Amino acid sequence: MRAVRQHAYGEPLVVEEIDQPTVAAGESLVTIAYGAVNPLDVWIANGAVAAAGPLPRTPGCEGVGTTADGARVAFRGAGCGLVRDGAWAEQVAVPDVALAAIPAGCSDAQAAALGIPGVTAFDCLEAAEVGAGSTVLILGASGGVSTIAMQLAKAHGARVIAQTSSPNRVGQISRYCDDVVVAAADALEAEVREVAPDGVDAILDPLAGAFSEPCIKLLAAKGTLVLYGASAGPSFSFGPQEMYRKNARVVGYSGLPVAPEATARTMEALFALVAAGTLEAVISDELPFEDVNEAIQRIKDNRAGGKLLLKP
Ligand SMILES: NC(=O)c1ccc[n+]([C@@H]2O[C@H](COP(=O)([O-])OP(=O)(O)OC[C@H]3O[C@@H](n4cnc5c(N)ncnc54)[C@H](OP(=O)(O)O)[C@@H]3O)[C@@H](O)[C@H]2O)c1
Incomplete structure (x- = not known):
């Protein structure tokens, strides 16, 4: 499958073919619709986040997609994109505790823009x-x-x-x-x-x-x-x-130490507000994985002007 990969901090990210994820007990395989790009991903890519784990790794601290049973889910935290492979891949294994359900009326793109x-x-x-x-x-x-x-x-x-x-x-x-x-x-x-x-x-x-x-x-x-x-x-x-x-x-305030279960419940409450028409994220662009370094540069230069999403 295709994935964005980080081989060295401070170096451009690359898109390459890697093996399908291995799914452990207590995890779900998520087929990605969108991975969001956050400043946190930029700090991590630069090597400025001490907690980041070993390389090579798939970045992307949050994303949305579908599980094997067809459920639409969003996730952030639980180490995704930080100490384990993250959302910028066609598929990723995600700890179940980090999964938030997306209701009808909240699009995949809105959910992807709302996690962090x-x-x-x-x-x-x-x-x-x-x-x-x-x-x-x-x-x-x-x-x-x-x-x-x-x-x-x-x-x-x-x-x-x-x-x-x-x-x-x-x-x-x-x-x-x-x-x-x-x-x-x-x-x-x-x-x-x-x-x-x-x-x-x-x-x-x-x-x-x-x-x-x-x-x-x-x-x-x-x-x-x-x-x-x-x-x-x-x-x-x-x-x-x-x-x-x-x-x-x-x-x-840092979201990194917040328990993934608590984060997932807050995300579900926010998705409900989107579905009710009382909350919206501003999405400035949807880019293919191949444009990941351009997305990072826009955030560094304050040229994003809204959420940037990556899609496989
Ligand atoms: N602690 C946490 O858990 C946590 C979670 C999420 C984000 N963050 C941090 O919070 C910050 C914002 O995150 P975000 O996702 O909202 O980022 P974002 O979408 O990139 O927006 C940041 C906004 O800040 C302003 N800005 C950016 N660089 C600036 C500069 N050098 N001087 C003055 N204004 C500047 C711009 O607004 P205007 O153009 O309107 O001025 C920009 O739209 C980032 O530093 C991020 O790392 C922390």
Whole structure:
């Protein structure tokens, strides 16, 4: 069967013929319809994720397809694409605990675009205790996680302010939020205060770098900054008074340690919202396996503009 393969970190991925997967007890063979491309796959391909296992390996931390009995399933986690072969192949063996059922009314493509982004958005909003009456600032608003986070926060009754560095994406973003702020890091605080003079209750931050210091300044009393990525830089500094004088919190989030069973149940809840017509992922392109290195480059260059899916 055909599969994308990684033979060395930092090197281009290749498409090649490999043996059919061996399926152990407690696993199912999934025939892949789509594998999603996430920044996590890019970090892993670069060798920047210490937990990644031995090579060669098939990448792809999430995907959708059908099991031998015809059930439509999605999966992420349980080591797929990280320490065992992942979704970027015609078939893959997946631990049963990681399988989420896809209901009628939720397409394979929507399910493929929702695993990592959807669960991350759901968990980060929960970590920030976003609810009715909250004002939440969502950074990198055109991103896969942020697109879902805006919709879930609105469904919780929150006011959503979205930040983007991409003026050409304002139209897409504004469908899901109350205010869009086009701002680089140095203008972020002033631009957000234009629409929220008293600051915000919660911030979902996938950027870090120069963005996080103004975020901490923007937190209102008892506000929470959830850091879940570092797309704009690996570190930042801030004045401690900005936090302790406001009883503010900075919390981190990683989906990697979350139990696959819990992740699968959250995915099923999100798929139900898609089927009900109240949630949608923005899919920017569907590419063949042969274009995998182009997909990775688009994410590195912030040219994706929505979820990228790979298909066999
Ligand atoms: N901790 C976890 O469990 C977890 C889970 C999922 C993702 N993540 C991390 O969260 C981040 C976002 O993931 P995603 O799937 O939403 O990614 P994505 O779809 O590639 O979107 C990221 C968005 O961030 C903005 N952006 C990207 N690079 C930027 C830069 N250098 N400076 C300023 N803005 C930039 C862009 O939005 P605009 O063009 O609208 O500004 C982009 O659309 C990634 O770093 C990823 O590794 C972490």
